[in-house]
Amino acid sequence: MQRLTIIALLLLAALLVVQAAFSLQWAPTHDAAPLLYEAFLMRDGAIPYKDFFDFQMPGSFIAYYLLGISSNFGPVRLRIIDLAILAGILAVTYLAMRRFGKTAAFAASILFGLKYLQGGPSLALQREYLILPFIALSIWIGVTGSLTFRKRLILGLLYGLAATLKPHAALGLVPFLLFDMADLRERR
Numbered sequence: 001m002q003r004l005t006i007i008a009l010l011l012l013a014a015l016l017v018v019q020a021a022f023s024l025q026w027a028p029t030h031d032a033a034p035l036l037y038e039a040f041l042m043r044d045g046a047i048p049y050k051d052f053f054d055f056q057m058p059g060s061f062i063a064y065y066l067l068g069i070s071s072n073f074g075p076v077r078l079r080i081i082d083l084a085i086l087a088g089i090l091a092v093t094y095l096a097m098r099r100f101g102k103t104a105a106f107a108a109s110i111l112f113g114l115k116y117l118q119g120g121p122s123l124a125l126q127r128e129y130l131i132l133p134f135i136a137l138s139i140w141i142g143v144t145g146s147l148t149f150r151k152r153l154i155l156g157l158l159y160g161l162a163a164t165l166k167p168h169a170a171l172g173l174v175p176f177l178l179f180d181m182a183d184l185r186e187r188r
Contacts, residue, residue: 005103012110019117020086024079026121035060035127036078039068056127059164063130082125086113089136096140131169134162138172147180 028036038046038054038061046052048061071077090109097105116123123129138158141151155176162169 002103005107009103009106009110012114013106016110016113016117019114020083023083023117023124024076026079026124027075028078028125029121031127032064032078032125035064036068036073039065040073043069057164057167059161060127063127063165067125078125085130085133086116089132092133092136092140096136096143099143127165131162131165134158135169135172138176142176146183147176152180 027033034054035056038048038052038056041052042048042061042065048054048056048058067078067081071081090113093112094105094109097108116129135158138155141154141158147155155173159170159173162172
């Protein structure tokens with residue numbers, strides 16, 4: 001049974017690599033396209049909320065500005081950056097899930113990558129996706145031992161950064177706070 005699981009996961013990993021290669025042809029769509037255009041305007045000196053208006057949070061402008069500048073607004077370079085972000089998320093997912101076994105951690109990473117790429121260009125570089133590195137890091141930090149002051153500070157920073165892209169992302173901090181309060185009461 002274990003051998004079949006390994007073979008299935010290796011086949012899924014190969015499929016993930018193939019899907020990633022084919023995704024290099026995708027062009028930015030949905031949120032990414034107008035936000036990258038606004039980042040292009042910012043590169044030329046335009047100021048958000050003054051020279052152009054969009055309802056996006058300030059973190060969205062910063063994130064897409066950094067994406068645009070680092071890719072020189074090229075679609076293939078944007079896809080490479082997107083895949084690098086995905087690789088980072090998959091690595092952190094593996095580390096967070098490793099406590100359930102290496103096979104489960106590998107499966108979680110591969111299946112998330114496949115699900116993300118299955119969404120096609122309409123999911124690529126959306127704001128909801130850009131908050132995932134912060135959330136994945138916070139989960140990894142949160143499941144590794146008790147929360148020290150430093151870990152609490154990092155969790156707050158990660159969810160604060162995620163909230164600059166999507167305000168509701170800050171709600172992810174609530175379970176950590178509740179479990180931390182319960183843990184503090186238990187230790188007294």
